[in-house]
Amino acid sequence: MPELPEVEVICRGIRPFLIDRTIRTIYHNGKNLRHEVPVEAMNRELTNNRIVNIERRAKYLLLHFETSALLIIHFGMTGNLGIFSRSSPIAKHDHVRFLLDNGTELRFNDTRRFGSIHIIYPDEQVNIEQVFFKTTGPEPFTDDFSGRYLQKIARGRSQPVKTFIMTNQTVAGIGNIYANESLFAAGIRPSRKVNTISLKSWDRLVAEIRKVLKHAISCGGSTISDFVNASQERGYFQMNFKVYDKNGQACTTCSSTIKKMTIGGRTSYYCPNCQK
DNA sequence: CAAGTTACCTGACGGC
DNA sequence: TGCCGTCAGGTAACTT
Structure with a gap:
């Protein structure tokens, strides 16, 4: 969770x-x-x-x-x-x-x-x-997390972007749900190799990651089955999922069918039309 | 070295 | 009803 x-x-x-x-x-x-x-x-x-x-x-x-x-x-x-x-x-x-x-x-x-x-x-x-945090990357909300930073550490690598942003050495705190949602918001396919992404796209991804995380925090997080806050209240960001767990459903932007694929052993969801 | 795979553990769910 | 396989918000230790 x-x-x-x-x-x-x-x-x-x-x-x-x-x-x-x-x-x-x-x-x-x-x-x-x-x-x-x-x-x-x-x-x-x-x-x-x-x-x-x-x-x-x-x-x-x-x-x-x-x-x-x-x-x-x-x-x-x-x-x-x-x-x-x-x-x-x-x-x-x-x-x-x-x-x-x-x-x-x-x-x-x-x-x-x-x-x-x-x-x-x-x-x-x-x-x-x-x-303790010597191998942990920057927090998403700090200035050292930027498009330029991502472009720099992606150089010479061929990893899928989703795995890359889910690695805590790259940036701290992004797991499967928010990787999927941020990549949708940024229009980038989860399987896209990091060495093919432009600075402009990295900048957009950084901005969307921040937006998605902030929105999720304001909703009290996501409750898929049982997450609750300290007072036993459920989060409701799952109401705002655009792709996560939406395989076969219509994209809210373009009505294309949301697809599902496994990347790095984790289930990934994307809109084949909105995400390139 | 980078990237892909497996293991850790419990419970829910679908198929038979 | 129950058994079996599969899957789930993460990460680190493996292997390739």
């Missing part, structure tokens, strides 16, 4: 419930995620520690603590965070729960367990960008 817009929605949703709250107890159901859950380290570093800031970087959520300890959470395909009262029933796949000083709990739920939780120690006063 969570691409950049959904992680941003999670971030904005939990922030008001967590800033200046102190963690009292951490519970783990024993199941590992993509990596081993750092239970010992979390207990030691985060118990009785106050959350001072929460931010998103790429598809990760960063919780900053008073001691400078940092909790980094990735959501994989099905991960999510929610705020619950301590007494509300524990859901299946609630793997980690953080009991706060006001009796509420932050719960990490992840059906498929492709998510991950990392902890960065306060004494590791390293630049997180140069360590």
